[in-house]
Amino acid sequence: MTKFEIPKKPKSTMVQTIIISLIVIGLLVWGWTGVNFQGLTSRWASVLTNMSKAFLRPDVGYLQNMTIDGLLYAILETLAIAVAGTFFSAILSLPFALIASQNIVNKTGSWFGKLMISIVRTFPELILAIIFIKVVGPGAAAGVLALGVHSVGMLGKLFSESIESMDMGPAEALDASGASPFQKLISAIIPTVLPDFMSYTLYRFEINTRAASTLGLVGAGGIGAPLIFAIGSRNWSRVSMILIALIITVVIVDIISGTIRKRLV
Numbered sequence: 001m002t003k004f005e006i007p008k009k010p011k012s013t014m015v016q017t018i019i020i021s022l023i024v025i026g027l028l029v030w031g032w033t034g035v036n037f038q039g040l041t042s043r044w045a046s047v048l049t050n051m052s053k054a055f056l057r058p059d060v061g062y063l064q065n066m067t068i069d070g071l072l073y074a075i076l077e078t079l080a081i082a083v084a085g086t087f088f089s090a091i092l093s094l095p096f097a098l099i100a101s102q103n104i105v106n107k108t109g110s111w112f113g114k115l116m117i118s119i120v121r122t123f124p125e126l127i128l129a130i131i132f133i134k135v136v137g138p139g140a141a142a143g144v145l146a147l148g149v150h151s152v153g154m155l156g157k158l159f160s161e162s163i164e165s166m167d168m169g170p171a172e173a174l175d176a177s178g179a180s181p182f183q184k185l186i187s188a189i190i191p192t193v194l195p196d197f198m199s200y201t202l203y204r205f206e207i208n209t210r211a212a213s214t215l216g217l218v219g220a221g222g223i224g225a226p227l228i229f230a231i232g233s234r235n236w237s238r239v240s241m242i243l244i245a246l247i248i249t250v251v252i253v254d255i256i257s258g259t260i261r262k263r264l265v
Contacts, residue, residue, distance in 0.1 A: 054236030062241050071226070071241060075249055078222040081140050081215065082208040085147025090201045093152050097159030104163060113160070121153025125211045129220035140221030147208050155204055162196040163189065202257045209253045213246055
């Protein structure tokens with residue numbers, strides 16, 4: 001009867017595994033010791049109890065408030081910021097994507113385009129919102145600009161990857177017939193990658209809907225402002241109502257966007 005022996009790992013592989021494991025453990029220990037954990041406050045039990053009771057009794061009156069200070073207006077403003085920011089970024093991302101695509105421009109131009117996209121993608125939405133608040137003042141306009149500029153980095157990267165992987169047959173056929181670069185762009189490149197562009201844009205809209213809800217924390221419009229005010233005043237019933245409305249809004253947006261994206265791809 002033949003005995004099957006389990007092959008032993010090479011010694012070099014075992015050494016590499018041990019070294020990597022030690023590095024990972026060292027990073028975890030270093031990261032944990034760098035956190036200044038103060039522990040629970042003396043009132044944590046009462047605060048947690050009050051929050052739990054209030055979350056079970058959401059402030060329905062705030063939902064029924066149809067004025068500019070009501071919940072419905074804040075939700076609609078959040079969606080409007082997400083829509084406008086996504087539209088702005090989708091339009092602005094196209095030239096960045098073309099410059100970053102190696103099959104459209106030369107290698108140097110592609111490298112420069114990818115560098116610009118990476119630089120834009122570095123700044124978070126909240127940092128950009130704080131910067132634009134200093135430029136255009138607090139409000140929804142700063143939120144739209146923050147989401148739009150930040151989304152250019154991600155959409156530009158996805159768009160350029162889609163262009164680089166596209167079938168260049170139609171563009172080469174137009175090139176052979178003497179078409180101009182603009183004609184190739186309109187008649188071959190954009191129609192070929194348009195389904196991917198729309199799918200990526202819708203996916204980014206889902207992300208921007210979530211991000212727009214936090215921009216109000218720094219004064220850039222949306223539902224974040226009433227949320228932070230409610231938390232600051234310990235109005236947990238209103239916090240509960242805002243969170244419930246936000247969850248429902250995000251779920252509806254995800255369902256609609258996901259359905260449309262499935263039909264596109």
